[in-house]
Structure formats: C-alpha cells, structure tokens
Amino acid sequence: MKRHSGIWVLLLGAFTLACLFMIWDPRGNKLKLRLGLDLKSGSHIAVRLVEAPNPLTGETVKITQRVQEQAVLVFQKRLNPDGTKEIVVTPEPPDRLIVEIPEETDLQKAEDLVRQAARLEIKEPRFDPVTKETTWKTAMDGTGITGAHAQPSTDGQTWEVVFNLNRTASKQFGELTRRLVGRQMGIYFDGREVMSANVEEPITGGSCRITKIHGGPDPFHEGKTRTAVEEATDLANLLSAGSLPVDVKILESYTVSPTLGAQSLQYSLTAGAMGLGFVCLYMIGYYKLPGFTASVALVIYTVICLASMNIPGLEFVLTLPGIAGFILSIGMAVDANVLIFERLKEELWEGKPVAQAISIGFEKAWPSILDGHVTTGFGAFILYIFGSATIRGFGLTLLVGTIWSLITATMFTRTLIDFAFYNLKVQDRKTFGA
Amino acid sequence: MFNLAPLSWVGLVCWIIGLTMAVIWGRSFRHRQRNLMGNMGIYFGISALMLVLAIGSLAVKGLNFGLDFTGGTILELGSPKMVTTDEVQKALEDFKAPELGDRMVQVGANMQTDEEGKQYQRIVVRVTRAQATAEGGKQLENKEPAALEQHLASKLGDLKQLGTASIGPTITGELRYHAFLAMGVAMLVQGLYIFLRFGMQWRYGIAANVAILHDVIIMVGLFSLAGRQLDSPFVAALLTVAGYSVMDSVVIFDRIRENDQFYGGKKPFPEIVNISVNQTMSRSVNTTLTVLITLVAIYFFGGSTLQNFAYALLVGITAGAYSSVFIAAPTLVIIDKYFKSAPKATVSYSTAVAPAEVDPVYRETGTDDGPKRRRSRGQRRRL
Numbered sequence: 001m002k003r004h005s006g007i008w009v010l011l012l013g014a015f016t017l018a019c020l021f022m023i024w025d026p027r028g029n030k031l032k033l034r035l036g037l038d039l040k041s042g043s044h045i046a047v048r049l050v051e052a053p054n055p056l057t058g059e060t061v062k063i064t065q066r067v068q069e070q071a072v073l074v075f076q077k078r079l080n081p082d083g084t085k086e087i088v089v090t091p092e093p094p095d096r097l098i099v100e101i102p103e104e105t106d107l108q109k110a111e112d113l114v115r116q117a118a119r120l121e122i123k124e125p126r127f128d129p130v131t132k133e134t135t136w137k138t139a140m141d142g143t144g145i146t147g148a149h150a151q152p153s154t155d156g157q158t159w160e161v162v163f164n165l166n167r168t169a170s171k172q173f174g175e176l177t178r179r180l181v182g183r184q185m186g187i188y189f190d191g192r193e194v195m196s197a198n199v200e201e202p203i204t205g206g207s208c209r210i211t212k213i214h215g216g217p218d219p220f221h222e223g224k225t226r227t228a229v230e231e232a233t234d235l236a237n238l239l240s241a242g243s244l245p246v247d248v249k250i251l252e253s254y255t256v257s258p259t260l261g262a263q264s265l266q267y268s269l270t271a272g273a274m275g276l277g278f279v280c281l282y283m284i285g286y287y288k289l290p291g292f293t294a295s296v297a298l299v300i301y302t303v304i305c306l307a308s309m310n311i312p313g314l315e316f317v318l319t320l321p322g323i324a325g326f327i328l329s330i331g332m333a334v335d336a337n338v339l340i341f342e343r344l345k346e347e348l349w350e351g352k353p354v355a356q357a358i359s360i361g362f363e364k365a366w367p368s369i370l371d372g373h374v375t376t377g378f379g380a381f382i383l384y385i386f387g388s389a390t391i392r393g394f395g396l397t398l399l400v401g402t403i404w405s406l407i408t409a410t411m412f413t414r415t416l417i418d419f420a421f422y423n424l425k426v427q428d429r430k431t432f433g434a
Numbered sequence: 435m436f437n438l439a440p441l442s443w444v445g446l447v448c449w450i451i452g453l454t455m456a457v458i459w460g461r462s463f464r465h466r467q468r469n470l471m472g473n474m475g476i477y478f479g480i481s482a483l484m485l486v487l488a489i490g491s492l493a494v495k496g497l498n499f500g501l502d503f504t505g506g507t508i509l510e511l512g513s514p515k516m517v518t519t520d521e522v523q524k525a526l527e528d529f530k531a532p533e534l535g536d537r538m539v540q541v542g543a544n545m546q547t548d549e550e551g552k553q554y555q556r557i558v559v560r561v562t563r564a565q566a567t568a569e570g571g572k573q574l575e576n577k578e579p580a581a582l583e584q585h586l587a588s589k590l591g592d593l594k595q596l597g598t599a600s601i602g603p604t605i606t607g608e609l610r611y612h613a614f615l616a617m618g619v620a621m622l623v624q625g626l627y628i629f630l631r632f633g634m635q636w637r638y639g640i641a642a643n644v645a646i647l648h649d650v651i652i653m654v655g656l657f658s659l660a661g662r663q664l665d666s667p668f669v670a671a672l673l674t675v676a677g678y679s680v681m682d683s684v685v686i687f688d689r690i691r692e693n694d695q696f697y698g699g700k701k702p703f704p705e706i707v708n709i710s711v712n713q714t715m716s717r718s719v720n721t722t723l724t725v726l727i728t729l730v731a732i733y734f735f736g737g738s739t740l741q742n743f744a745y746a747l748l749v750g751i752t753a754g755a756y757s758s759v760f761i762a763a764p765t766l767v768i769i770d771k772y773f774k775s776a777p778k779a780t781v782s783y784s785t786a787v788a789p790a791e792v793d794p795v796y797r798e799t800g801t802d803d804g805p806k807r808r809r810s811r812g813q814r815r816r817l
Contacts, residue, residue, distance in 0.1 A: 048604065107598060108580055249569075254599035259548040260510065267737030274735055275728030282727060286457075286720065321667050324740055327732055328674065328747065331725035338724065339685065342717040349464075368688040371631060372681035378623050379677030383670060386616040394670040 005419040012415055016300045019307035034310065036319030036393065039265040041258040042102040043110045049095045050247040061245045063095045070245070075099055077241035078113050096251070107255040115248055116190060118238040120145065123186040124176065136186055139176050141243070144169020148239035150232035153211060159232035160211040163239050170206030178202040189235070210235070268323040275327050276302060279334055287341045289431040293416035294337035294409070301333050301401075301408040308400050316400075322393040325380075329401030335372065336409035339365040345433050354432055358421065362414055369410065377402045439543055442734060449730050453723055460719025463712055470759070471708040471767055477760035481648060484753075488655020497658050500665035501599060505606045506536070506562035507574040509583055512554035512594040517541060522557060525589035531581055533564040535572065542738075554594060556738075559586070573600040613669040620673050621646060624680045631684075632691060637769040642683045645754070645762040649679045653750040660745065667743040675750030678725070682718065682758035689714050690766065703770045711763050722755035 023032055037044050049063045049071055061067065068091045079101060080087045088100045101110055120142030125134045148163035165173055177185070177199050186196040187210060195210050213235070215228040226234070256264075280298060283291035305326060309316040344361030352360065380402055383395030420426045501508050522539040542556035561582070562572035574582065579598050587593045624646075625639040632638040653675060657664060689710040697706055729751065733744035 046605070105595065108577060111576070250575075250600075250602070252599075252601045252605045255595075255597050257510075257594075257596045259512065259554075259594070260596045262549050263546070264737060264739055267735065268732075268740065271732045271736035271740070275731035278727045278731060279724050282724065320739060321670060321743070324667070324732060324736070324743055325670070325674075327728050327736075328725065331728035332678070334724045335681075335721040338717055338720045342714075342720070346713070368685045371684040371688060375624050375627060375680040375684060376677045378627065379620050379673050379680075382616050382620045382623065383673050386612050386619065387670065391612075391616075391666055391670045394667065398674070 005415060006423050008415045009419045009423075012300070012412060016303055019303045022307040022310050023303070032310065033306065034317050035261075035265065036317045036322070037100055037102065037261075038256050038320045039261050039268075039318065039323075040102060041105060041256050041261045042100060043104045043107045043255045044101075044253065045099045045107075045111060045114055045250060046252040047097050047099065047114055048249045048251055049097065049244075050249050052245070052247040054245065063246060065091075067246055068095070068097065070242075071097055071248075074118070074242050074244055075114060078118070078238060079110070081237045081241070103258075105255050105257055107253060111250060111253060115250065116238065118142075118241065119190055119243045120239060121188040121191075122173070122176070123188055124180055125184055125186070136188075138188075140169070140172055142239065143243065144172070145239055145242065148236040150229065150236040157214070158211070159213045159228040160209050161213065161232050161236045161239065162207055162209050163236075165206045165208065167206070170204070173206070173208065174202055174204035177204075189238075194235075264320050268320060268327075272323060272327045272330070276330055279330060283334060283337070286433075287337075287345075288433045289420060289426060290337075290341045290344060290413075290417060290433060293413050293420065294334055294341070296416055297337070297408045297412040298330065298334060300412060301404055302330065304408070305329070305397075305401055305404050308404065309397070316396065317393070318397075319393040321391065322397040325394040325397040326401060329398055329405065332376065333401065333405035333409055336365070336369040336405060337413055339368055339372075340410075340413070341433065348429060348432060354427055354429055355421065357432070358417060362410065366410070369406070373402050373406045446730070446734050449726075453726060453730075456719050456723060460716045460723075463715040467709070467712045469708060470711050471704050471764060474764040474767070477764060481757070481761055484652050485648070485655070487659070488652050491655050491659040495658050495661065497654070498661055498663050500663040500668075501560060501601055502609055502666040503606055503664060504536075504562065505572045505601050505603050506560060507579055507582075507598065507600045509559045509561075509579060509586075509598050510596040511557045511559065511583070511586065512548070512596050513557055513590060514552070514554055514592055514594075516545070516555055517557065517590055521590065522559060522586070525586050526559070526561070529582060529585045532574070532578060535562040535564040537561050556596065557593075569603060571602045573602055575600070609666055609669075613666075613672075616669070616673060617650075617676070620676055624677065628680065628684065628687070632687060637766060637773070638687050640769065641762045641765040642680050642687070644765050645683050645757040646676050646679050648757045648761050649675055649750055649753040652753045653746060656749045657746060662742050662745060665742065668746050671743055671746035671750060674747065675754055678751055679754035679757060682721070682754055683762040685717065685721075686711060686714050686758055686763055687766075690763070704767045707763050707767050711759055715759070718755060718759055722751065725751055 024030070025032055049068065051060050051062060053059065054061055072089045072091055075089045075097065076087060079085070079089075079099070086102050088098075090098045090100075092098055099110070099114055104110055121138045122140040123136040124139045126137050127134050144165045146164045146166050148161055150159055150161050152158075153160045180199040181202060183199060184196055185199050187194045195212065197211075213228050213232045215226050215231050217225055276298065280295035283294050283298075285291070287294065309318055309322075340361045343365045344357050347357035347360045348354070377399060380395045380398035383391055384399060385395075387395050519539045519541050522541065523537060526534065526537050526539070538560040540558040545553040545555050548554055559582075561574065563574060563578075566572055567575065579600065583593065583595060583598075621643060625643050628642050629636055629639040650672060653672065657668070690707055693706045693710050693713075694703070701709075726748065729744050729748050732740050733748060736744060
C-alpha cells in the first residue's frame with residue numbers, strides 16, 4: 001500500500017468525482033437531490049383502507065395485498081389523470097397507503113379525491129306489492145367500466161359523460177335495460193343519485209351516457225361552484241380511474257408551502273455547511289496534517305453520502321430529519337479520526353518514529369472504532385425498522401452515514417496520510433502533531 | 435442567515451466559550467494525570483442533582499407533548515404585518531365550527547423574507563377540537579382547517595398559508611408504542627453487543643446502560659424544564675443519544691480492557707480505570723466537541739423546525755459525554771468493588787498516578803490472594 005499510495009489517491013479522486021457528478025449537474029450548476037415534501041412543497045396524506053361490503057353480493061371485502069395494489073392504481077389515475085405529475089402512492093403494510101403530491105398545496109382537494117370510493121351503482125326499482133313501496137336495488141356496479149370521457153351535449157346547453165363497458169358488463173347492461181323498458185333506472189355514485197331516467201329501449205352497444213350535467217356547488221371547495229365542463233370532467237376522471245372496493249379513512253395529512261420548503265432547505269443546508277466547515281477547521285487546528293487529511297476525507301464522505309441517497313432505483317428521499325441526521329453523522333464521522341489521531345499523538349510522544357506511529361495509531365484505534373460504529377449502526381437500524389415515517393428518514397441517513405464513515409475515516413484517511421508521508425515526503429514530526 | 439436574536443448571540447458565545455474551555459481542559463491531560471476516580475462522590479453528586487432537577491421538572495411541569503403525540507391540527511401562516519400571540523388567541527376565541535379544545539399560538543419574533551422577497555411573520559396555531567370525533571380524533575377534518583384559516587384571515591387581515599398538518603388518533607397511538615419499543619430494543623441490543631464484545635462480562639453492559647438511563651432521564655427532564663414541545667424527532671434524538679452514549683463509553687471500556695490485560699494483577703482495578711480515563715480524556719473531549727460543533731450549527735442556524743431536535747441532542751450528547759467518563763467508568767469501579775469478580779491486590783493509589791496531595795481513596799482491605807485477574811482473550815502486547 002505504501003508504494004502504491006499514488007495510485008490509490010488517483011482511484012479515490014476518480015471515485016469522488018463520479019459521486020460528485022451523481023449529485024451535481026455542472027451545466028446548470030444545480031444540485032440533483034431527491035428532496036422530500038418538507039423541503040420543497042406539496043401534500044402528504046396517509047390513509048387506511050377499511051373493509052366495506054360489496055354492493056352486489058353483500059360480502060365483506062377484506063383488505064388484501066391485491067386490494068391495496070388496486071387502490072394504488074386507482075389513486076394514481078385519479079390524482080394524476082394525464083400522467084404528467086410526479087405523484088407517489090406507496091402501499092404500507094398491512095392496510096395503509098401514503099399519498100404524496102408534490103407542489104399541490106390544496107390539501108382539501110387532494111383529501112377529497114382520496115376519500116371518495118367512486119363506486120358507481122346502477123339500480124333498478126323493485127315494487128313491493130304488499131307495502132306498495134318502491135325500493136331501489138343494485139343491479140350492477142362500476143367494475144366493468146373501461147373508460148369514460150366528458151363531452152358537450154348535442155343541444156349545447158349542458159354536458160354529459162359517456163362511459164364504456166367491457167363485454168361482460170355490456171351484456172349484463174343490455175339484459176338489464178331490456179328488462180326495464182318503460183320503467184325507471186337509477187345511476188348512483190357513491191350512494192348519491194347522479195341521474196334517473198326512463199329506459200326507452202334496450203342499450204346493447206356497451207356505452208352509456210349520463211346526461212344533463214350543468215354544474216353546481218363544488219364539493220371540493222366551500223362556497224365555489226363548478227361549471228358544467230368541470231363537473232363532467234371530474235366525474236369522467238373518477239369513473240375511468242375505477243372504483244375502490246373498500247372505504248378509506250384519512251389518518252394524517254399535511255401540506256408544505258413553497259415558502260416553508262425553500263426556507264427549511266436553505267436553513268438546513270446552511271447549518272450543514274457551517275457544521276462541516278467548523279469541524280474541518282477544528283480538526284486542522286488541533287491535529288495539523290492528519291487533521292487536514294481527515295477534513296479532506298470528510299468532504300469526500302459528504303459527497304459519497306449524498307450520492308448514495310441518489311442511487312437510481314432506491315427510493316431514498318432527503319427529508320428535513322434526514323438532513324439533521326446527516327449533519328449529525330458528519331460530527332460522528334470524525335470521531336473515528338479523533339480516535340486514530342489521539343493514538344498517533346500518544347505514540348509520537350512516546351518517541352516512536354512517525355511511520356510506526358501512523359500504523360500503530362490506525363491499528364490500535366480500530367477495535368474502538370468498530371465498536372462505536374456497530375452500536376450507532378444498531379441504533380440507526382432500529383430507528384429505521386421501528387420508527388414512523390419521519391424517524392425512518394433520520395434512521396436511514398444515519399445508517400448510510402455510519403457505514404460510509406467507517407470506510408472514509410479509516411481507509412480513505414490512511415490512504416491520504418500515506419500519500420502525504422511516502423509520496424509527498426511530509427515527514428516532519430511537528431506536522432503530525434507531536 | 436446571521437440574523438439571530440440578541441439572546442441567541444449570548445447563547446452562541448456561551449457555547450463557544452464553554453467548548454473552548456473544554457478543549458483546554460482536555461489538552462491539559464497531556465501533561466499531567468488526575469486522580470479522577472478519587473472524586474467519585476462529586477460526580478455522582480452532580481448527576482444526582484441533575485437527576486433530581488429532571489425528575490422534579492417532570493413531576494411538576496410535566497411534558498409538553500407535540501402534535502405527533504396528542505393529535506390535532508396545526509396551521510402555519512404568514513402575516514404581512516406583525517401580530518401578537520394575544521391577538522391571535524383572541525381571534526381564535528369566537529371560532530365555533532367546531533368548538534375548539536386546546537389552543538396554542540406561537541408567533542415569530544421578527545419578520546422573514548419569502549422567495550419572492552416579501553416580508554412575513556410566521557404564526558403557528560395548534561388546536562384540537564373540544565368534542566372528539568367518532569374515532570376519538572382531535573384533529574380538524576375536511577373543510578374545517580380551511581374554515582379556521584378564513585376565520586383568522588377575517589380577523590387578522592391578509593394571511594398566507596405556509597403549511598397545515600392534521601394527525602389522527604391511530605398515528606399518535608402508534609408513535610407512542612413505537613417510541614417505547616424502539617428504545618427498549620435499542621438498549622437491549624446494545625447491551626447485548628457490549629456483553630458479547632467484552633468477553634461476556636456483564637458489568638460493562640450494566641455500566642453502559644446505567645449511563646444511558648442517566649442521559650435519557652436528564653434529556654427528557656431538561657426538555658420538560660425548557661417547556662419545549664416533544665415531537666417525533668425527539669424520539670429519534672433520544673435513540674441517537676442512547677447510541678452515542680454507548681459508543682462513548684465503549685471507547686473508554688476498550689482502553690480499560692486493554693490496560694487491564696496489560697497490567698494484569700499488578701495494579702488495582704480502580705487505578706487501571708483511572709489511567710484509562712486519563713489516557714482517553716483528550717479523545718473524549720474532542721469527539722464530543724466535533725459533534726457539539728455541528729449541533730450548535732443546527733441549533734443556531736438550522737431554523738426553528740430543527741431547533742427542538744438540536745436542543746434535545748445538545749443536552750443529550752453533553753450528558754452522554756459527561757456520563758461515560760464520570761458515571762460509566764466509576765460505576766464499573768463500584769461494581770468491581772462490591773461484586774468482586776476477581777481477586778485483586780491490596781494497593782493504594784500509586785504516587786506515579788495520583789498527585790501526592792490527593793488523598794488515596796481506594797484502599798482495598800481485601801487480601802492479596804489468588805492468581806492474576808481474569809483474562810478473556812490472551813494477553814495483548816502493548817506496542
């Protein structure tokens with residue numbers, strides 16, 4: 001290792017540069033970091049799926065993994081009908097979904113979109129000859145809908161929504177309408193009557209229209225009204241996204257405005273930069289040359305850690321608690337270096353030659369470094385496993401930081417010190433802190 | 435960036451002076467050794483005082499649980515003109531849809547600038563509903579947060595929404611459960627690791643866990659004393675401190691073990707502990723210092739969101755650094771004294787270690803019998 005320090009330093013430099021380009025775009029001079037909602041802006045909603053009876057059979061729909069996956073798809077389509085937004089819906093066992101909508105600060109609208117089960121039911125009237133009352137019974141549900149769109153009606157006054165049915169459903173619908181010719185049929189959406197109409201002739205083409213939509217009070221916004229177009233589009237979106245077979249309960253929700261997000265980001269980056277700067281200054285002031293190499297290793301450590309958070313395919317997101325955990329890990333990363341250099345100093349005071357003191361320092365400090373990292377790593381891992389979402393981000397960055405610091409503080413610092421000692425011939429005892 | 439309140443500047447300067455003094459003190463161990471284990475009474479006294487203060491505060495003041503633990507709704511608003519807490523409280527009084535239970539208001543001390551260059555003052559309103567929902571939730575639902583915001587805007591003038599959060603009863607219940615679970619598991623796992631790592635000697639694990647308990651109680655107690663809000667990052671801070679405290683103790687234990695093997699039965703255990711603590715003092719001070727530097731940076735420059743978190747860690751890590759030197763190591767000595775795991779020599783403090791004027795405290799009355807101290811792994815050669 002001693003004679004090849006130069007090569008190692010080159011490799012180290014190349015690796016650091018590669019990591020740097022993972023997080024920094026030189027053309028736009030921009031940092032490419034995946035930020036959490038709390039550092040930009042958006043809405044976060046945590047929901048629980050609740051068992052509900054199937055309207056046709058009356059059986060209870062249990063929350064299974066399949067139902068959860070179905071709900072993820074439904075939410076994706078509903079919240080992101082044209083697929084242009086970066087909406088993240090994550091299923092969380094056993095019965096949770098986390099919905100994150102960047103840049104959306106209208107929490108109420110998002111909540112309403114999530115809360116709706118969007119169950120379409122087509123009901124037929126049943127006349128009871130004994131009580132002489134008409135009851136409505138569900139004859140079909142909306143599971144067979146393949147698509148829906150809004151269009152203006154032919155008279156130009158109102159809007160309508162056309163939805164298409166798949167083959168089985170259209171056959172079923174044909175039979176139903178044949179049975180109901182001359183009588184009434186009701187279309188219900190989430191238990192609310194959307195329209196009822198006289199069936200004039202059997203409908204067998206597999207497409208059905210909800211007509212006479214002319215706007216009205218907006219259920220998403222208090223005191224506002226929707227135009228006919230808006231109402232028709234909302235309905236069409238909900239219908240084509242499909243229905244949820246279960247009910248939804250909101251557990252937790254929050255929004256962050258761009259102002260707050262930008263401020264949090266700026267503050268935490270400032271704190272991070274100052275923390276890093278002060279620690280480096282202190283290390284150089286106290287430990288001289290070894291301190292300087294540790295500072296270089298620390299900067300490399302920062303770059304590598306941020307790059308690790310950016311590895312494609314891994315869903316690491318940098319959140320505010322995450323940054324705090326990371327800043328903390330900077331302070332802890334030099335811990336190992338302090339251990340090594342203290343030992344190095346001790347050996348130098350005892351009169352050992354520099355080269356020997358360096359190897360003893362690294363060798364003797366190793367068990368303590370390992371113990372320290374393992375215990376911290378355990379703590380971080382437990383946080384990641386048992387913690388709630390906020391804590392998990394913190395645990396993860398701390399864990400990633402602990403793993404990398406074990407490598408940077410020992411191997412990288414050693415490489416740099418060896419390079420300074422053997423290649424650059426910096427061999428004065430004073431520069432090593434004696 | 436540097437627009438700190440005058441009081442914060444005082445705090446910052448105090449921290450810098452304190453840290454500098456700690457460095458000078460730590461460095462002084464290079465030139466002379468101190469009889470640290472001779473003043474155990476003082477250390478335990480200081481800790482007892484802090485623990486009494488902490489537990490007293492917990493009993494009298496209790497904890498100020500944050501939204502994560504209590505459930506409820508928070509509105510964060512920006513006001514273009516300065517308002518006072520009383521004004522906001524007054525505006526909250528006649529909001530009746532729904533009836534509000536707890537009402538807490540915090541207003542920023544000065545104006546801040548947003549991304550468009552406009553000035554605003556930050557207002558944080560935390561409320562719960564008087565009548566819980568069917569599921570026992572205390573948060574505002576559906577259109578209620580927006581209604582409250584409009585109500586406040588009608589009383590206080592133009593307000594800008596910075597953020598809202600609503601937390602229901604399921605989440606708060608889980609958080610409490612997970613916090614305790616994580617804490618318990620962490621202590622158990624770390625204790626077990628030390629037990630295995632230190633050649634199945636349970637006293638190291640016990641001493642480390644005594645230190646953790648000490649740190650955690652002081653941390654929670656001082657949080658209660660400061661009246662700060664206990665939120666979920668606090669739980670993370672608690673576990674970090676537990677981990678850090680262990681790590682700090684482990685380094686000293688490592689040295690104790692090394693010296694123990696080196697001196698064999700030639701020196702009494704308290705003296706070996708004393709030598710080890712002296713040798714690692716400079717390291718103890720420096721590692722704590724680097725962490726504290728970053729925490730001071732987060733506390734003073736990291737914005738209000740991270741301040742609670744940084745405060746918790748500042749208290750916890752300072753306590754952790756203190757406890758590993760002044761609690762964990764002495765505890766080890768006490769365990770060794772009362773639960774003799776091995777016979778040892780009748781030796782008082784040798785003058786080479788303790789300054790002559792310091793009274794030798796450890797005068798073992800036992801007899802010098804038996805073989806050398808237990809040795810878990812073969813004796814290591816000290817280079």
